[in-house]
Amino acid sequence: xxxxxxxxxxxxxxxxxxMVGIGVLHLVAPEPFVTIVPHFLPExxxxxxxxxxxxxxxxxxxxxxxxxKVAGWGLIALYVAVFPANINxxxxxxxxxxxxxxxxxxxxxxxxxxxxxxxxxxxxxxxTFFWMA
Numbered sequence: 001x002x003x004x005x006x007x008x009x010x011x012x013x014x015x016x017x018x019m020v021g022i023g024v025l026h027l028v029a030p031e032p033f034v035t036i037v038p039h040f041l042p043e044x045x046x047x048x049x050x051x052x053x054x055x056x057x058x059x060x061x062x063x064x065x066x067x068x069k070v071a072g073w074g075l076i077a078l079y080v081a082v083f084p085a086n087i088n089x090x091x092x093x094x095x096x097x098x099x100x101x102x103x104x105x106x107x108x109x110x111x112x113x114x115x116x117x118x119x120x121x122x123x124x125x126x127x128t129f130f131w132m133a
Contacts, residue, residue, distance in 0.1 A: 012062050012122040015115075019059030019075065026052025032096075036089040054078050062123060072123020076116045083112055 026033055030048045037044035058078060061071025088094070090105040 008122055008125075011118065015075075015118055015122055016059040016062040019055045019062075023052040023055030023057075023059065026055065033085075036085045036094050038084050038088040041084075051078065051082055058119075062119075068123045072119045075119040075123075079112050079115050079119070083109075086112060 026048050030045060030052070033048040033051075034044045037047055041047060054074065055078065058071050058075040061067045061074065064071070086105075086109055090102075090109060093100055093102050093105065096104070
């Protein structure tokens, strides 16, 4: 199944915008993110800031053709790196906005795989889905 370049462009800009937006949130309002960092990791605030910077850089990188593929791989690595925080959030039923949504926390875990596939796919120029490449 062929995908038009316009679809890939929209997907790329959507992911880039989401990553830059969430990265900025990590920097300006880090507290909710600090609460989900597993306790065995050192310096939660610094990890939140670092992940925010990586999200911003990765999002911008998706829009720059010379570094697009590297940005895609970087975002995939970031999604792997933050997965323990998502597991921690689900295991401890960490509230979102002061409310508990246990099912959403568990459904969020497979979303990491979707984000990885999305980053990989929109960082390429081919016109096929990732499972056909």
